[in-house]
Amino acid sequence: MAQGVFVICEQQDGSFRKISYEAVSEGRRQADSLNTDLTALVLGGGVAEMAVDLEKFGPDKILVADDPALADYSTEAYTSVCTHAIKSQDPMVIITGASTQGKDFSARLAARLDAGLAMDCVAIRIENDQLIYTRPMFGGKILAEINIVGTPHIVAIRSNVMAITESSRTSTIDQLDVQVDEAKIKVIDKKLESGDKVELTEADVIVSGGRGTGGDYSAIEELAALLNGAVGASRSAVDEGWRPHSDQVGQTGKVVSPNLYVACGISGAIQHLAGMSTSKNIVSINKDPEAPIFSKADFGVAGDLFAVIPEIIKEVKKIKE
Amino acid sequence: MDVVVLVKQVPDTESLIQIEGDGVSIKTDDIKWVMNPYDELAVEAALQIKEAKGGTVTILSLGPEKTVETIRTALAMGADKGVHISDPAAEGSDALSKGKLLAAALKTLPFDLVIAGMRAVDEDNYQVGSAVAEFLDIPQISQVTKVAVEDQTIKCHRVIEGGTVVVEAALPALFTTQRGLNEPRYASLPGIMKAKKKPIDTLSLADLGIDPETVGPAGRKVKVAVLNFPPDRKTVKMIDGENPGEMAAKLVKILHEDVKAI
Numbered sequence A: 001m002a003q004g005v006f007v008i009c010e011q012q013d014g015s016f017r018k019i020s021y022e023a024v025s026e027g028r029r030q031a032d033s034l035n036t037d038l039t040a041l042v043l044g045g046g047v048a049e050m051a052v053d054l055e056k057f058g059p060d061k062i063l064v065a066d067d068p069a070l071a072d073y074s075t076e077a078y079t080s081v082c083t084h085a086i087k088s089q090d091p092m093v094i095i096t097g098a099s100t101q102g103k104d105f106s107a108r109l110a111a112r113l114d115a116g117l118a119m120d121c122v123a124i125r126i127e128n129d130q131l132i133y134t135r136p137m138f139g140g141k142i143l144a145e146i147n148i149v150g151t152p153h154i155v156a157i158r159s160n161v162m163a164i165t166e167s168s169r170t171s172t173i174d175q176l177d178v179q180v181d182e183a184k185i186k187v188i189d190k191k192l193e194s195g196d197k198v199e200l201t202e203a204d205v206i207v208s209g210g211r212g213t214g215g216d217y218s219a220i221e222e223l224a225a226l227l228n229g230a231v232g233a234s235r236s237a238v239d240e241g242w243r244p245h246s247d248q249v250g251q252t253g254k255v256v257s258p259n260l261y262v263a264c265g266i267s268g269a270i271q272h273l274a275g276m277s278t279s280k281n282i283v284s285i286n287k288d289p290e291a292p293i294f295s296k297a298d299f300g301v302a303g304d305l306f307a308v309i310p311e312i313i314k315e316v317k318k319i320k321e
Numbered sequence B: 001m002d003v004v005v006l007v008k009q010v011p012d013t014e015s016l017i018q019i020e021g022d023g024v025s026i027k028t029d030d031i032k033w034v035m036n037p038y039d040e041l042a043v044e045a046a047l048q049i050k051e052a053k054g055g056t057v058t059i060l061s062l063g064p065e066k067t068v069e070t071i072r073t074a075l076a077m078g079a080d081k082g083v084h085i086s087d088p089a090a091e092g093s094d095a096l097s098k099g100k101l102l103a104a105a106l107k108t109l110p111f112d113l114v115i116a117g118m119r120a121v122d123e124d125n126y127q128v129g130s131a132v133a134e135f136l137d138i139p140q141i142s143q144v145t146k147v148a149v150e151d152q153t154i155k156c157h158r159v160i161e162g163g164t165v166v167v168e169a170a171l172p173a174l175f176t177t178q179r180g181l182n183e184p185r186y187a188s189l190p191g192i193m194k195a196k197k198k199p200i201d202t203l204s205l206a207d208l209g210i211d212p213e214t215v216g217p218a219g220r221k222v223k224v225a226v227l228n229f230p231p232d233r234k235t236v237k238m239i240d241g242e243n244p245g246e247m248a249a250k251l252v253k254i255l256h257e258d259v260k261a262i
Helices: A018-034 A050-057 A076-088 A100-113 A216-227 A237-238 A268-276 A305-320 B038-052 B067-077 B095-106 B126-137 B188-193 B243-260
Strands: A003-008 A038-044 A061-065 A092-099 A115-120 A123-127 A130-137 A142-148 A153-155 A172-175 A184-192 A204-207 A230-233 A260-263 A281-286 A299-302 B002-009 B008-013 B031-036 B056-064 B081-085 B111-117 B140-149 B153-160 B165-170 B173-177 B200-203 B222-228
Touching: A003 A076, A018 A038, A018 A050, A018 A092, A018 A123, A018 A153, A038 A050, A038 A076, A050 A061, A061 A076, A076 A100, A076 A216, A076 B222, A092 A130, A100 A115, A100 A204, A100 B095, A100 B126, A100 B153, A115 A130, A172 B095, A184 A268, A184 B031, A184 B111, A216 A230, A216 A305, A237 B153, A281 A305, A281 B243, A305 B243, B002 B008, B002 B067, B002 B126, B008 B067, B008 B126, B031 B038, B031 B067, B031 B081, B038 B056, B038 B067, B038 B081, B038 B140, B038 B173, B056 B067, B056 B095, B067 B081, B067 B188, B095 B126, B111 B126, B126 B140, B126 B173, B153 B173, B165 B222
Parallel strands: A003 A038, A003 A092, A038 A061, A061 A172, A092 A153, A115 A153, A204 A230, A204 A260, A260 A281, A281 A299, B002 B056, B002 B111, B056 B081, B081 B200, B111 B173, B140 B173
Antiparallel strands: A123 A130, A130 A142, A142 B222, A184 B165, B008 B031, B140 B153, B153 B165
16 A cells, blocks of 8 residues: 655755755655655756755655766656656655646656646645645635545645754665666756846745836845845736746746745736735835735835835845844 | 647636635636636747748647637637537546546647647646646647747757756657747737638547546546635734835834844
């Protein structure tokens, strides 16, 4: 009978993504609730040494699939290696991150294993011996609680939602034999943004601007940088060409859950609110005190963002000193 | 080049979503139904490929009768023909079953390339495109922001966390669209007139050779136990003050000392 929790970790160029720590931590919690073991799988090229970094999050076993053919993410190779490992372990629950890579790969894996998938899961709990997965639909306007029939269950967790917790366990580490067919998809170029740019879906703080910015994001960028956060934008700001599509927060953009979301000059269209309403703390700065955004905010400032943000920057600098 | 575009009819993103009395479905009475925005990008991409390379663009959609309106919209944009999987027994299928149904229909159609939205903005599963590719045993390239098609190959840019990758695959292949790929055209009036005469084939489960027990509610691996609204936030606390400086000072003090968010 299928048992055990199996986490598939994501790394890029030799560092684990934060979502991997979230996934292993959540995997530990669920394995404890189910009174079963936790296995973590690491795939990549030259990842044998970094695998031990996962130990502090509590897997019983770490499996390492280390092969040059896995250095760049490939749907086919990753699905094939994971399928092989999963079949030999026969887990009940598979947890991975719902990153760009995780979405691509968990969906293919679900089809290959003929398994139910809870995409973008934000909570896992057990009720009457049944695992219940909470996931947003309609861009976050609705939270669905779902059950999965049969095993394994595949759960792709949303970034920035599950807590990272450490454990004092020791893990065994095993190398997997990897056999990868020639890739059908070839990576011909890969450009990673250099510097400290914080990925929107992983950011603890997002300072976001809308139509009220008139296209001037200088104050927003400065505040975001000061808080080590990322800059977001509303759809209208993206449609105006003020920000790239990759900055868009909303039902047709990214759904984010930072610890702090500061909405500046954003009125709060339904489709934008859907993308940010799971943020832990929401601040709205808007000239119009009747703007719908205030209904979703915890703290509101009715004022001109160009007057208020520079003052916020001054105050934050005082704290930082 | 023969391109098939997977299209889904969904509630407009400006729609207010209400939960039905059964607790597991949404009220559909007041909803405005539109083409999934990511599928509009897919239709546009297919039309641009046809304009450059020749060939055909076929719209494939699964859904109830009213789905025909969305197929017609795609035909009015310039697609050549529609295929509609319409069968009451297919309704209520989960993403995996939808993938099986669409793949079964694709096996009856000539194609070099399949294009789908990266997700539908109703169920947000990000799953159907990958499932279709798996069941057809072809490569998938997801969340594409730029595409170049040659005679035998496709080259795509994908935005990943912290960067961009460019990948190349041999055709046939499937890719899914991400915002930024293109600006979808509007249907012109002559386009709308022409669309009325374009063919739409209807396929049933029997036509696809699929056992009704394996799809629809009975075939679901993912069962919705209950739908809820996200918890309400408590009423907003408006920060007062004589001037921006005073308001900013109060706000930052709360965020730092009470909420510990900065």
